[in-house]
Amino acid sequence: MTLVEAFHDAIKAVRVLKQRHPTQAPIGVLAAIRRRESSGCHLKELASEHALDPSTISRAVAALVRAGLVERTADPLDGRASTLHVTESGHTLLDQTQTFYEARITAALRDWTPEEIDALTTSLSRMAHDLITQEEEARCAQ
Amino acid sequence: MTLVEAFHDAIKAVRVLKQRHPTQAPIGVLAAIRRRESSGCHLKELASEHALDPSTISRAVAALVRAGLVERTADPLDGRASTLHVTESGHTLLDQTQTFYEARITAALRDWTPEEIDALTTSLSRMAHDLITQEEEARCAQ
DNA sequence: GAAGATAGTTGTATGCAGCAAGCATTCCGA
DNA sequence: TCGGAATGCTTGCTGCATACAACTATCTTC
Numbered sequence: 126m127t128l129v130e131a132f133h134d135a136i137k138a139v140r141v142l143k144q145r146h147p148t149q150a151p152i153g154v155l156a157a158i159r160r161r162e163s164s165g166c167h168l169k170e171l172a173s174e175h176a177l178d179p180s181t182i183s184r185a186v187a188a189l190v191r192a193g194l195v196e197r198t199a200d201p202l203d204g205r206a207s208t209l210h211v212t213e214s215g216h217t218l219l220d221q222t223q224t225f226y227e228a229r230i231t232a233a234l235r236d237w238t239p240e241e242i243d244a245l246t247t248s249l250s251r252m253a254h255d256l257i258t259q260e261e262e263a264r265c266a267q
Numbered sequence: 268m269t270l271v272e273a274f275h276d277a278i279k280a281v282r283v284l285k286q287r288h289p290t291q292a293p294i295g296v297l298a299a300i301r302r303r304e305s306s307g308c309h310l311k312e313l314a315s316e317h318a319l320d321p322s323t324i325s326r327a328v329a330a331l332v333r334a335g336l337v338e339r340t341a342d343p344l345d346g347r348a349s350t351l352h353v354t355e356s357g358h359t360l361l362d363q364t365q366t367f368y369e370a371r372i373t374a375a376l377r378d379w380t381p382e383e384i385d386a387l388t389t390s391l392s393r394m395a396h397d398l399i400t401q402e403e404e405a406r407c408a409q
Numbered sequence: 410g411a412a413g414a415t416a417g418t419t420g421t422a423t424g425c426a427g428c429a430a431g432c433a434t435t436c437c438g439a
Numbered sequence: 440t441c442g443g444a445a446t447g448c449t450t451g452c453t454g455c456a457t458a459c460a461a462c463t464a465t466c467t468t469c
Binding site: 321326 | 415
């Protein structure tokens with residue numbers, strides 16, 4: 126079993142999880158907004174954080190605003206931009222969703238020790254960092 | 268950093284990797300066909316292995332056949348089905364692609380020890396297995 | 410031999426993604 | 440200070456992956 130194959134299996138597992146418990150709203154983007162809300166979240170930052178096109182994020186944010194989960198307020202420092210804030214119901218939905226998924230994962234990994242989970246988390250994060258760094262180096266080099 | 272967040276980052280890294288080195292053909296399906304080719308690969312098995320709808324796999328296989336990477340031969344034991352075989356050029360493309368990605372990943376993880384890579388591979392695979400098992404249990408229980 | 414199960418294909422719809430164009434605003438150099 | 444370039448964001452269009460439903464052809468079972 127190679128790393129690529131293992132990753133394939135993991136992505137499949139996540140697909141099954143998502144498919145069986147679909148979310149109405151783009152929860153990932155909502156979570157990202159909350160994570161950086163204190164510093165006045167701009168759409169552009171979300172795009173680069175997710176490595177997605179700004180237009181993709183723009184539509185996701187528009188959906189969140191339509192659903193009443195996020196509010197836009199004009200940025201006083203930059204007339205082109207607006208800052209994003211999670212609303213009351215946005216917080217509620219996000220909390221519920223995160224609680225739900227955490228419970229699922231905790232149940233699935235009930236045989237794991239906390240150290241094992243920590244180790245996987247750390248390794249995954251490190252791998253992601255190293256892959257991204259490498260791609261950025263390759264992009265600059267060319 | 269939670270496991271979910273780490274996974275998010277990892278998926279982002281893979282997305283960047285794929286985006287910067289796009290593949291023309293559905294390589295994942297091609298690899299799966301080769302992996303089980305010895306036992307006469309049926310479309311249905313691919314679908315369940317990937318946890319995807321048969322129609323999705325059907326289109327992917329059709330694309331592979333159109334591209335000359337895979338051949339269909341009638342199954343002598345079952346007139347409804349056909350067995351799939353990777354062609355010469357399919358093997359070539361698959362080898363090239365896998366070599367390329369392996370080189371990228373090896374370069375990105377150049378600071379890792381083989382044991383660390385093994386540990387991540389094992390953990391990921393175990394996590395995927397546990398998540399899938401849990402979902403199947405939940406499905407049967409309901 | 411007929412009814413139902415099964416393998417696969419195709420039509421349709423949806424969601425997510427990117428690119429290109431455009432608008433409003435801001436920044437910067439002559 | 441003014442005009443062109445850059446920036447933040449939105450919208451139109453397109454392509455891809457996916458699911459579901461309907462269908463055909465074949466197999467299985469009674």
